[in-house]
Amino acid sequence: MKKWLISGAALLMLSPTAAYAKNADARPVHTSPVIAYNVVANTKVTTWDQFTTEIVKQLNNFAPEIKITYSGPMTDFNKKIMEAFEKAQEQAVYASGHLESTTISADSTGNVTFKVKYITNQKQEAAVQKKVDQVLKTIIKPSMTEFEKVKAINDYIVSNTAYGTKTKASPHSAYALLMEGQAVCQGYALTSYKMLEQAGFDTKYVVGYVNGNEAHAWNLVKVDGKWYHLDTTWNDPLPNRIGASSYDYFLVTDAQLKKDHKWIASDYPAATSTTYSYMQNVHFAYQVNNTLYFSNTADNNKLYKLDLASGKKTKVIDKRALYITGADNYLYFSDYSNSGYLTKLNLKTLKAEVLAKQVVSDLRISDNYLIYKVNAKDQTLKIK
Incomplete structure (x- = not known):
């Protein structure tokens, strides 16, 4: 039985751990201790679609180890494993945004193991989910328009948080923002993504740059069938000022955002509607x-x-x-x-x-x- 170590490096297509803006903090991200979890027996699959689906499920569960046995065609086996993992990251966006690194090992009989490090853990994510459930129940009403729901989410985040790195948890995480009241842009964008998605919106986690070459993260959200940019980090003034929320980066177009943001536009849906330009x-x-x-x-x-x-x-x-x-x-x-x-x-x-x-x-x-x-x-x- 031949065994390969496919990747000992980070696979962070959707999770630039340096994704923060304004006064960027260049300190390395440290993963919180992983708590005990129920080990799932090796999942057996016969197709690469099934393989990808299993990775998505386990990433969304923030599992530190994912074991899958693949028994389908072995052509381009290592390449297919990498492709499946990349597809899984694209589907498990919120969890992928919390990835720190991944090591993948496999053997010639189809046994594949992913050892995953996150900037958060299962206990913290359970707390995040509970908090999001409570907040959305409070701020979102069925009678609201889509615009009103997005505004409520933006307002909650901006009004209850501050941009900063003085947290016990990783300041790049949604946990730090929701439970400790501050984070950097990655935490803002991941929190926005989770809340928007749970509220029923199509949303994207966008990575790009501001201020020249500073890595940054924000969101795209579809409101009444049209895409808009939403940067909750930049709607929250720095230094933090109580009662100082702004809407300059609320439901804006590509053209508006390109004045001070850069991203690979072809990787994301176009935002061209000026419906909410009055919020500027x-x-x-x-x-x-x-x-x-x-x-x-x-x-x-x-x-x-x-x-x-x-x-x-x-x-x-x-x-x-x-x-x-x-x-x-x-x-x-x-x-x-x-x-x-x-x-x-x-x-x-x-x-x-x-x-x-x-x-x-x-x-x-x-x-x-x-x-x-x-x-x-x-x-x-x-x-x-």
């Missing part, structure tokens, strides 16, 4: 029913509102409003037309009132209190 220049957005109040970066951060049904933008008041939040019929923001002072706006009368003559940031509301920062320290103000 929308920062610090706060939603009231079907209206977004936002800081319009196309007009010196003046306070605008956006009718999500029509896509129409209208200036609310001639003030530069940042860190926008709200409650009842009032908006609260930092007024940079007036030294960054804490300001309250009555949405019915459009009367503005200064609440604190201090430069404020990071506004949010919790339990009837307005929380904001002055000189990086939290301040509170009862609003009800």
Whole structure:
């Protein structure tokens, strides 16, 4: 019986472990300890399609060892094994995005073993699945349009996470983003992929470059039959700022994204629809029913509102409003037309009132209190 070691190197077609953007962290990725798992007896297959299907199943289970016995035609055996593994990665996208390396060994009787290292493990992935189930149940409603569902997923990720590497788990993983609150772009894109797919969307995990030659990852998503780019990493400002989500990379076209992203376009479906171009220049957005109040970066951060049904933008008041939040019929923001002072706006009368003559940031509301920062320290103000 002859035995071959086919590959002792990483097979990372869909998982560039350096896929991160902005302040790229060049430290190597370390795999978390693999927990015990139930070993599945060698699966016996007679076709290469069956062989590929078994790899997909085991990758999706984050199995560290996959054993398959192949008893079909042996022509180009080693080549077929590699082709099957590549096809499996294309199908098991989320799991493949967490691959660190794979070693493949085989013998002349058709016994093949894949020893797989992931940047996560089965216990962590069980926690990820539980978290995704909980989040989607909370933020997605059956009555929502496809646009509203994608926006809800984008908003959850951006509002509850920060770009960073100070995590116990690999910062390249969805686990780090969902369970520790921060990750690099690979973690953002994999989390987006999983949530979008589970919400019923056709989606892609895209790898490419930004800022010249920095590896980066993001998503494509099909909304109402048309493909769009979604980069949740770049919708989340760096450094992290509470209440500072933006939509400059939300459902955009190839042409829009090519201004600062590069990728092999022929490897992915084309994104040409400009249906949601009205989401550009929308920062610090706060939603009231079907209206977004936002800081319009196309007009010196003046306070605008956006009718999500029509896509129409209208200036609310001639003030530069940042860190926008709200409650009842009032908006609260930092007024940079007036030294960054804490300001309250009555949405019915459009009367503005200064609440604190201090430069404020990071506004949010919790339990009837307005929380904001002055000189990086939290301040509170009862609003009800």
